[in-house]
Amino acid sequence: MADGPTITTIAERAGVSIASVSRVLNGLPTRQETVRKVMAAADELGYVRNAVARSLKSRRTHQVAFAMADVGNPAYLAMLRQIQPVLKAAGYRLVLHSTDAVAADEIDVLHSLGERYVDGLIMSPLRVTEQHLQMLRAARAPVVIIGSVPEGTPVDNVRADSRTGVKLAVDHLHALGRRRIGMVNGPLDTVPGAARGAAYREALETLGLPYDENLVEIGDFYRAEGARAVAELLLREPGVDALMCANDLIALGALDVLRAAGRRVPEDVAVVGMDDTDLAAASWPSLTSVSLGSAERGKAAAELLLDRLQHGDREPRLVTVPPRLAVRASTTGEEPYPASRAAGRTRADKREGGRS
Amino acid sequence: MADGPTITTIAERAGVSIASVSRVLNGLPTRQETVRKVMAAADELGYVRNAVARSLKSRRTHQVAFAMADVGNPAYLAMLRQIQPVLKAAGYRLVLHSTDAVAADEIDVLHSLGERYVDGLIMSPLRVTEQHLQMLRAARAPVVIIGSVPEGTPVDNVRADSRTGVKLAVDHLHALGRRRIGMVNGPLDTVPGAARGAAYREALETLGLPYDENLVEIGDFYRAEGARAVAELLLREPGVDALMCANDLIALGALDVLRAAGRRVPEDVAVVGMDDTDLAAASWPSLTSVSLGSAERGKAAAELLLDRLQHGDREPRLVTVPPRLAVRASTTGEEPYPASRAAGRTRADKREGGRS
């Protein structure tokens, strides 16, 4: 762990100036003989460029930050999985920030952009406050926001469409003949909770189904809470024949309770989750789930940022990623495993694999 | 996105020298009046320290890298989840490397330590080659290896104990009265495959059970492969009453096949997985699984690295993390959900939560 060699060390050893060393190292036109001497010296010394000094001079760090609420959340993980290779391919390193869903931490990250340790930032904030917007307008480096941001904010923006997503699910249930479609939501004061609740109501309306308060239960975005909520809903509305759950964990809780209550899924009650996490494919019955395109959003965000890093100031762009319904057994009754194994590994299968 | 202010800008504005600015910014003894002027100027200009310039001078980046094979693998994710907060609390940023299980990429990361863009590295290599060891000996920054490394290698080392892990599981099955305990393993030419296979044999021996080749089936570490392997094993040995699976995905495949074959779990066949991933708690029946302590290993690695960053050269340390058996319904038949919901949220529940 001795102090590494610098271009000065090489210059001395090769008997040339540091300018020549730098030129050789950067492939600028140089006499053949000089090139040889420098390369030889560099090799012998095991020289490696100092990235910090480089950055100071070039004003580029070749690092990009990704800030999200929680590393463990599968939705963010899906984004990360897409962002990483895109950045890597373009020669950027990834700096990871976990903000623990604390707004102050997000502001902090935005502020730290001024330290110039990264060339840009991808951020997926829990909600966008006025303070966020202020910081975004003053940001010292390009930012891509995954989420929604008011028009006119000078950042690229990637959005999901949970409204259409909920509609896809409700339509699917309706097409299967379900007419008493319940909703198990998370808190209404969260952005997704509010959006999904409204979308549910809207979807019913479009289908000409009545909106019935008794069919709606609010809990939190956890499995145990989902279970509790469904238990109460069943008690109040035994006739419910389908459940639209605001995320996969809630849906797993629903499966727990339905099983315990002796209701068959999907014969008696069909269940749909949301986010299409790995858990959806692992549960039994496997869970039909609305994908909001986390992976696609991550990829789009990374590409937007890279583009912006090259073409300094173009107009901010908005990308909206369409949702997709991943149909599985909890609505159709058809299990993909092990029957379809001839068709090759599933996506979740490959993802989870590895010699851990 | 105009060029940010520097200490020079502040110095001019405050009418003092850059040295004074630096002193104020670093809290060194300075006259009150000067402090005021500098702070005022800094505030008005929205000054933020340039981390790159700082690093060049101080030779510290306050960044640490974590290199693993695949961001999507739950075992690595569990490590990441622990590493992140430890580093953050100590004021370090996290740079993430995904090596895609390619040895050359790992060597690359080791080499890039010479660029000095991080102060240290935590690496979980797929396997440790001679080239790895060479690079490790020549590493230009402290490294912690999660995995096994020969004695004498000058790096801190954190290990799992899959041998004891398998023994825990086999003992558990034996205690439940199972005597025809099969094993579904991954390829024997992988490190975990070999270790787990040997441990299985050893565990049987200790219990005085015969080792029967017919009870062992080799596939790969994926769900569909696990299903295939179990299907063949069932055909060959219908009397099998327990399955030790080399990871959770294989175990999920086992559940699929057993269900399709009309075998009850655990009444007819008990199933144990390995790694104790989130999937184990999501499946039905929920999966008893051997935790190899990914989370603990991550935490230990981060702490070792931080310690090393403070106390430059102490002796390399070795930490071995004990395995733990997470008992669930696939062996005991007792489902934690929703019965135990009064007991509060489970670990997996909290982990997965969030307003995605």
Added chain:
DNA sequence: TTGTAGGCGTTATCAC
């Protein structure tokens, strides 16, 4: 207490 000046390792602009 404060300012001047040198250096961290590179890159880039000059003359030569």
Added chain:
DNA sequence: GTGATAACGCCTACAA
């Protein structure tokens, strides 16, 4: 082609 030399932004003797 090549070699001094001046930045990049910050920290820190050392001198005043």
